[in-house]
Amino acid sequence: MDRTYIMVKPDGVQRGLIGDVIHRFESKGFQLLAAKLLHISRAQAEKHYAEHVGRPYFEDLVNFITSGPVMAMVWGGDQVVPISRMMIGKTNTLEAQPGTIRGDHAVHTNRNIVHGSDSPENAEREIAIFFTPEEIMSYEKVIQKWI
Ligand code: CDP
Ligand code: MG
Numbered sequence: 001m002d003r004t005y006i007m008v009k010p011d012g013v014q015r016g017l018i019g020d021v022i023h024r025f026e027s028k029g030f031q032l033l034a035a036k037l038l039h040i041s042r043a044q045a046e047k048h049y050a051e052h053v054g055r056p057y058f059e060d061l062v063n064f065i066t067s068g069p070v071m072a073m074v075w076g077g078d079q080v081v082p083i084s085r086m087m088i089g090k091t092n093t094l095e096a097q098p099g100t101i102r103g104d105h106a107v108h109t110n111r112n113i114v115h116g117s118d119s120p121e122n123a124e125r126e127i128a129i130f131f132t133p134e135e136i137m138s139y140e141k142v143i144q145k146w147i
Pocket of ligand 1: 052057061090091109110111112114115116118
C-alpha cells in the first residue's frame with residue numbers, strides 16, 4: 001500500500017479543521033494508519049523542511065510549524081501521494097482551487113492548513129521523522145474491495 005505523511009498545521013488545529021481534513025481522506029477511501037497530536041520540535045521542523053533551508057520564508061515557516069500542536073498522520077492507499085496533493089490544492093493560495101482543502105480554507109500561502117508529502121520517497125522520509133514503525137498500523141478494511 002502507498003503511504004503519505006499528512007499534517008494538519010497549527011493554524012488548521014486552531015481553526016478546528018482537524019475533523020474536516022480527516023473526513024475528506026476517509027470519505028475519499030484512504031486508510032488511516034497512524035495519528036497523533038503533537039507539538040513538534042525545532043529540530044523535527046528543520047529536518048522536515050530541510051529542502052527549504054535558505055529560502056526567505058524558512059524562518060517564518062519553522063516558527064509557525066512549531067508554534068502549537070499539529071495533527072500528524074500517516075494515510076495509505078493506491079496513489080495516495082499524488083491524489084492527496086490534489087485534495088490539498090496548490091501551494092500558492094491564489095492557485096488553490098475551491099473544493100481543495102487550501103482552496104476552501106486558506107487565504108495566505110504561509111498559513112495553508114495542511115501539509116502533504118510530494119513524493120513517495122519524501123513520504124517515507126517525513127513519516128520517519130514523526131513516527132516509529134510500531135506506531136503505524138497495518139490492518140484490513142473489509143470495504144477496501146469497493147474502493
Ligand atoms: O506545502 P507544499 O508542498 O505545497 O509547498 P512547499 O513548496 O513544499 O512549501 C512548504 C511550505 O512552505 C508551504 O506549505 C508554505 O507553508 C510555506 N511557503 C511559504 O510560506 N511561502 C512560500 N513562498 C512558499 C512556501
Ligand atoms: Mg512540500
